[in-house]
Amino acid sequence: MPTIKEIAEMANVSRSTVSRALNNSGYVSEDARKRIEKVIKQTGYVPSEHAKALRTKKTKVIGVILPTIQTETSSKVVAGIDQVLANQGYQILLANTHLDREKEMEYVDLLKVRQVDGIILIATNTEDSLAKKLEELTIPVVVIGQEFEQIPSIVYDNYQAGRDVVSYLISKGHRQIGFVGVDEKDQAVGYLRKQAYLDEMETQQLSVEDTWIQRGVFDIDSGYDAAKRMIQHSNQRPTAIFAVTDRLAIGVMSYLKEVGLQVPKDVAIISIGASEISQYTVPALTTVDYHNEQAGIKAAEQILAYLDAKKISKKITLDYRLIIRNSV
Amino acid sequence: MPTIKEIAEMANVSRSTVSRALNNSGYVSEDARKRIEKVIKQTGYVPSEHAKALRTKKTKVIGVILPTIQTETSSKVVAGIDQVLANQGYQILLANTHLDREKEMEYVDLLKVRQVDGIILIATNTEDSLAKKLEELTIPVVVIGQEFEQIPSIVYDNYQAGRDVVSYLISKGHRQIGFVGVDEKDQAVGYLRKQAYLDEMETQQLSVEDTWIQRGVFDIDSGYDAAKRMIQHSNQRPTAIFAVTDRLAIGVMSYLKEVGLQVPKDVAIISIGASEISQYTVPALTTVDYHNEQAGIKAAEQILAYLDAKKISKKITLDYRLIIRNSV
DNA sequence: CTGAAAGCGCTTACAG
């Protein structure tokens, strides 16, 4: 790959002129421009991004930190981000934390060193140390999925969605409703969805047995286990269960099937996620669609707006949609 | 962020010495090293990767070009790549082609400009123009999923897997076997799997009606449509169908269900993919597991080996495994 | 063991 110096020599101009022609900045005579373009075409020359970055401090790269690439949620978000970024000539530098919170912090530093123009963080926690690190950043950052005080974020309305879901169950005649959640350190998925469940039950003056509330992690098996504990240890069996993710719901269903309980006749199931698989379970899962691509799109737009020196919203709350199918 | 110059001043040494201390190259007195380390700790200094890249021509970034991030296959491969790369301090620069072949070429150029240390390409075609571009690359490249003459590649044994699958169907007593494939331009998925089907049928002296061979794209709906065409237009209805991907198979199943045909009693179904969803369809899908993470892991290892000046295998053929469930 | 100097490939005031 030739350098700007060689291009300049071949076109019989100075490097400055080549640079101006390249960036359409300042004056370049028609004549010079023609010669330069010809040489560039001939050689297939493309300027080095690193040299550019060193001078201009802009890299046209956005760092994306995510807990795992292996879920539909993440890949949809990344697809959304990529869609708007690619359009503007930006690329994504990927940082996969494998759900390791330490790494979430480490990668912020690493991306800083790589001098990315901005960072999008699909967050799983809201620890103060993380918040502080993000606030100290001199490059724009947008958080997806969790809410921070001082950081622009794209959030799903977890609380309202949770209440809607439980309220829907109640409207269908259910009074005994179980809950399968996750660790409440996960503010969005763990805490808010559980709080919504509790509040809606209380508002509707429905009581809740302790055993109706179970906790799993983000996989199918733990949903199975949670359902098992719930069914085996409850005095009154719930007639409906709200699982906070589709995978948990699928695990719950598979346990119910195993012990001969029919969905939705004996136990109704509802969840949040709208994963592709949710429409092919039997029965098809009633679930909430969170528009994950939108989250990615919005996040990328926010970053770009910031880089463009436009104002940036502190917080964007995304829409959701209850998809009614056959599990309730 | 301070620069090496400021660190040098604060530690009362030259930039050269700081650099040597940083990279553990050449001699640095204990005394100087101590002072430098102290200053670095104080300031949180980290050297600029761009400046480094400009000098050393190494970026510690590997470009990954993929057709879409939104499939399990891709995200598993990326997870595999990331796993070994992250370990060695490398990061992934993502290039998503959205199945656009033009972009596959464009991104190779783009990544070249970004001076990535290597490229991993999850390929969907084997066009000569692509091959030539890859051969001309001065950085190491590994292709996953397709086979090129001169380029190191990681391939699945599509032909053998296809034959195994059809042979399994035959061993179960099926004689009339349909096929749902994709565009044969996709050498691996389109051409080889179809050829395997044809060859196995011929070897076993089984005849094939034209209408038994249908083509879809990579989604569920087109599997549905393909099954519809097959069932509606065939003189003899196949008693088994080989769909080249899980999604196609799921589409096929949903059409069969719609017209009241039972799986596997009336029509058996088998496919390739082993996606997570395949175990939760009803009945659970008999399918082939291709070990996608392994493909990513191997590819990353190959790139690293090359960068380490070790020899690199021209071609690695991955293992597969038939998962027998209830759709046959 | 250490530092001065050159150079990686660009961009950007500045002078003409």
Next chain:
DNA sequence: CTGAAAGCGCTTACAG
């Protein structure tokens, strides 16, 4: 309209 020069933040022979 154009070019010489400086500088971005590093590393690396080289001389001492």
